[in-house]
Amino acid sequence: MPEPLSPGELLDLDRQHVWHPYGPMPGRTAPLLVESASGVRLRLAEPVEGRDELVDGMSSWWSAVHGYNHPVLNEAAHGQLERMSHVMFGGLTHEPAVRLAKRLVDITPEPLEHVFLADSGSVSVEVAVKMCLQYWRSLGKPRKQRLLTWRGGYHGDTWQPMSVCDPDGGMHELWQGVLPRQIFADAPPAGFDAAPDEAYAAQLRELIGRHAEELAAVIVEPVVQGAGGMSFHSPGYLRVLREACDAHGVLLVFDEIATGFGRTGSLFAAGHAGVTPDVMCLGKALTGGYLTLAATLCTADVADGISRGALPVLAHGPTFMGNPLAAAVAEASIELLLSQDWAQEVKRIETGLREGLAPAAEHAGVREVRVLGAIGVVQLDHEVDMAAATRAAVREGVWLRPFRDLIYTMPPYITGDDDLARICAAVCAAAREG
Ligand SMILES: *Cc1c(COP(=O)(O)O)cnc(C)c1O
16 A cells, blocks of 8 residues: 555645646645545545535536445446456447447437447537538538537537637637637527527527538537536527527537436436437436546437448547446446436425525625526626635535536435535525625
């Protein structure tokens, strides 16, 4: 065993050597040092604000829907580890990947039929874009190579995904001349329950029609725009997109990396609209937050189109494609989700968030409180003071990670009512002090 390092030594080395998400080098604010995690609790290596345990309000960025250290997922991982952790996927296959792919085809909307297993959400979006562009090339329409999306989105941090992130929030200024230039509609009018705005729907139709010759696909996050601003919109716009795409010969991609597996109250957000995309990306909660894995699903039509091309293969093949360990845990996580009344649990959390976050609406400096499924958002009228907001939440015994003007939570579905109340109290405290 290597020499143990003290918390102080670990944090010092972390600051000197380790990049964190969207972080400077060297680090300017000390991250919290997590020793272990179980259920909905993160155990800290040393107390902070008098707390050595925090209730997790983030599900590790939408992923840990069953909480940490879950016996069922642990068993799936251990069992698979004993058989093999990984083998290459070129020329070889294995039960975990095959079973997972079949399960995904079964639970996603018809007629999604074929599955590409990638290693992260961003890569699954790259694969989705590649599928769409290759489809049109195969059909002899190489001019169809641009993408259309609406503002306020987030699709990942590699190049193609970045090009369809919100052009302001996604730092397109910085990457002028490097990023592919895509076509942007206005952000969808806010409100899950709001009646679709006809003028906005007309804008979507008009843009898709006008650019049809050069459009390979429309790509959006259905119903909830996550990291781009935590906003909700009417599922009606998804039907508008589906109809306009069909009318003008444009593919439709849904990025359900954040919304998949029940988070919005429907197993997939597409279900709110009864719309099936041609291509769908899944990630985040796919393995219950255990391992990195994502999937890009497509219809038989898209796959057949690609197969008719001069290069009749999908030209993508990551080293760790179909990783057996991740696939085995993913299948176990899906079984675990579907074996319970997950919709009831998400509903229970939705009710708890509505009640618990309502007081935040009274605070000066709060613009809006909104809840959908197991997602609770408090939007301020100013940029969050991250340090103050984090400290306020930790003092309440809760882990939150606000950004921009947003303090939000998407707790694990197993969060009990007491812990949920605690999370809500922490969001309110962070809104007051942040
Ligand atoms: C997180 C996220 C991604 C990127 O996934 P990574 O695994 O972080 O690469 C893409 N799209 C959406 C909607 C996401 O929430």
